Amino acid sequence: MPEQAAGAMAGDDREDAVLSRMWDFHSGLRMGFMLSAIAEIGIADHLVDGPLSVDELAERTGNNADGLYRVLRAMASKGVFTETSRRVFGLTPLADILRSDTANSLRDVFRLQGKHFMRNAYAEIGYSIRTGLPAFDHVNGEELFAYLARHPEMNELFSGAMGNAAGQTQQSAVEAYDLTGVRKLVDIGGAHGHLLASILARYPDLRGVVFDQPHVVPGAERVLAEAGVLERAELVGGNYLESVPAGGDAYVISHVLHQLSDSEAIAVLTNIRRVMDPAGRVLVIDPLIPEGDVPHPGKFMDITMMALSKGRDRTEAEFVEVFGKAGLRLAGTVGLKSASSVVVAEPA
Incomplete structure (x- = not known):
């Protein structure tokens, strides 16, 4: 008993x-x-x-x-x-x-989360579950970046929040991945050049390119100049779904692929593969989702991608698949102190 x-x-x-x-x-x-x-x-x-x-x-x-x-x-x-x-x-x-x-500030991340246009998208995650489509478009009547283009104040907050989140990851990547021997690095979707500025400051013999939309990339000039590396950098505007600058022996694409559908990600990677140095590397900085019940912040970042875009965060097997369709193969991964990893690809 x-x-x-x-x-x-x-x-x-x-x-x-x-x-x-x-x-x-x-x-x-x-x-x-x-x-x-x-x-x-x-x-x-x-x-x-x-x-x-x-x-x-x-x-x-x-x-x-x-x-x-x-x-x-x-x-x-x-x-x-x-x-x-x-x-x-x-x-x-x-x-x-x-x-x-503070260097680790996430204030803008939390401010952004509280805005109606963002929180309503998360509240309607059931729509994404039912349809496989972004809840953001459903509740706001247009896709995220079209909305931000029409609301400059919210676009500024969004950029600040992304800067809060990306800055820590990017610095961790700069410290974790050795670029010794690389001559020319192209930052695809490099926005205002913060990642390239950190890399060029660390590698004085390296030259780089910031590539982003024509209305975005001019903002990199100030960032690169303040870092004292502008003379070794080139600013190029364009659409990575159509083409990317040629001649890099390393291409970095940070927190961009996870915003894209598989077909879009394959298009970007194919464009890189077409013009990269035959012995070059592609460095994808994104969460790398572990299989099974293993806890990982990227599994919740993936829900953000599902609610806000057609993108997704990927497992290693999923990276292997999109790389293969773009003529690349997985060469290795480097875990970072942040929730992301450097996923390395090279020509197949």
Whole structure:
């Protein structure tokens, strides 16, 4: 009888733990919205010099003190901010990431997540499940980049958020992958040239090309000039689905392929294969999804791709398939400190 009782209690404990975890997932929806709101308000920036009372924070930011207190109290229970004394809050390592002035800032990422045009797309993920099409287009009436082109303020926020996320990954890739011996590197979809600027600064004998849409690529001139590498860089505008600059012995494509469908990804890779040095390499910087139940941030990034675009994050087998159809073969992978990897291809 005691053994039966113990077994029953153990079973009850397991059931309680399962229910508790599911309630945590349910609370995660509210946590995401609170993070977005607090990032938008900029609370973390006001705490850089030390803890402040909720009344002071509310006065500085034009918010209701009771509402702000209740939200910060809930967030502090998860380690985002800390209540140092009654109704007085300070930064924690997690809250520090919501500051706008740190190298690891994700403030714009959380601000973007809270905007109606983004959060409504995530809320309609069921549409993507039913149809295989982007929920963003369904709820906003147009695809993401067309929407951003019509809303310059949101486009600026989107660019800031992508810069927050990509900067850490790109720096990790620069540190992890050795480009010694490469003479000319072409950055496909290089935007404002931050990745190429970091690479050229690290390899003084290297020359590079930033390739992106004609209205985007001029922004790279300032970034490259500030890094002191503009004289070794070329800015080229175009459409990577149609053609890419020739003559590189290395091509890097960072967080672009996962925005594209398989057919689009194959088109870009085929264009690279057609003009690259025969002994060259293609370096794809994207999440590399592990098979099975292994936890990986890329599995959730893939849901972002599903909601916002026709793209997807890929497993190694899926990379092998798209590379093969473009005349390339997988040569290796290099894991990064971030959620992404460098996936290396070479001519087949």
